[in-house]
């Protein structure tokens with residue numbers, strides 16, 4: 122791969138990438154890229170073949186042709202990993218010809234109706250008993266939290282275009298489930314989530330592991346965060362793709378000295394705020410940046426759905442619950458339940474799995490990175506339902522557009538290829554996976570304690 126990439130060392134501002142042994146110039150295109158500029162920039166200067174095939178419909182191939190500039194000789198990274206990646210590509214082609222990528226619409230109809238039914242029961246309870254029974258109000262908050270979580274998984278499927286062949290319909294469903302039902306601005310999520318898929322667990326590029334100053338997930342993050350603090354004083358803070366705008370402030374230092382060295386103690390407490398914090402970030406993103414490269418009707422629909430969500434949620438809370446204390450309790454409980462239901466699953470997907478430096482990522486195959494940084498979790502049917510199929514995280518990362526109901530079918534095929542090529546394929550239980558995440562927090566915390574001692 123490195124031989125090919127030398128061809129990409131050109132004029133300073135030119136942005137080139139390789140797809141299927143052809144060089145493309147995206148210097149101007151990246152700003153109008155329909156998936157957003159950020160995600161495309163993660164692969165400038167690299168071989169983007171597999172990530173391109175994983176994320177695009179056939180219509181994108183026509184646009185690609187407009188940016189072609191030259192061919193490169195066919196040389197790829199190490200022999201073993203080249204063979205591994207080729208086996209995964211062959212499997213993808215096989216699955217595609219056998220229609221595995223075509224969703225069962227009946228399955229998704231059932232998912233939609235059963236998910237909306239949870240909301241209906243939650244609202245009915247609140248409407249009928251919200252004024253007289255605290256237990257009913259608490260149970261309603263629990264169900265609403267569960268509804269938001271399930272909506273999250275369903276919008277995730279539409280967001281990856283797993284359901285409809287027509288991408289506009291996927292976006293329409295995504296915005297209904299995400300913005301209207303769940304209260305998240307989906308443009309924010311799409312941009313963040315697709316960047317996460319393009320550079321999973323790559324330090325400084327994957328926004329999902331950039332959670333400082335609240336949590337540090339690995340020793341790189343600790344070293345970077347504490348290193349940044351010491352260079353701050355010289356106004357010389359290092360920057361990466363995801364943290365360019367991170368403020369350097371008294372708060373950072375306070376967190377570094379008094380909070381982050383104890384992160385394992387407050388980890389479970391902080392999960393309660395996960396949903397509220399994501400919702401707030403997403404609304405702010407929509408107001409500041411706007412919906413990414415979408416048509417005007419979709420933008421209006423996105424903003425309108427989000428506005429309606431919060432108006433209806435607050436109206437039901439104020440109208441159907443007696444007294445400010447109970448109203449406040451309902452808001453806090455419903456947001457916290459959803460926070461736990463979402464974050465406990467997210468933490469299992471990649472936290473505690475290897476974190477890769479950008480230099481290492483350069484010399485690795487896309488599929489190799491996806492497999493070794495993801496974790497599958499063995500669950501029964503209730504667990505599968507609760508985790509929304511994300512417990513097949515490895516298969517989802519290898520084939521993001523594969524419909525959820527196909528993940529268990531494809532799982533043994535992906536595992537067999539990994540075993541054949543001795544690529545680490547990690548499967549574990551819910552509890553063991555959570556303990557692994559905690560261990561990585563503990564390690565990062567240990568490093569943080571050493572670094573803060575050094576800097577004082």
Ligand code: HEM
Nearest residue numbers: 145155156160161164169172176181184185280288315319
């Ligand atoms: C010259 C190269 C590229 C071209 C011409 C291109 C073109 C496109 C087009 C046309 C779409 C819209 C597809 C649709 O919804 O109809 C799209 C979406 C997208 N692209 Fe690219 N792309 C390029 C490179 C990349 C690279 C390198 C990445 C990842 C690193 C990437 C990631 C995405 C993502 C995540 C989406 C959003 C899919 C969604 O709607 O969820 N693209 N791209």
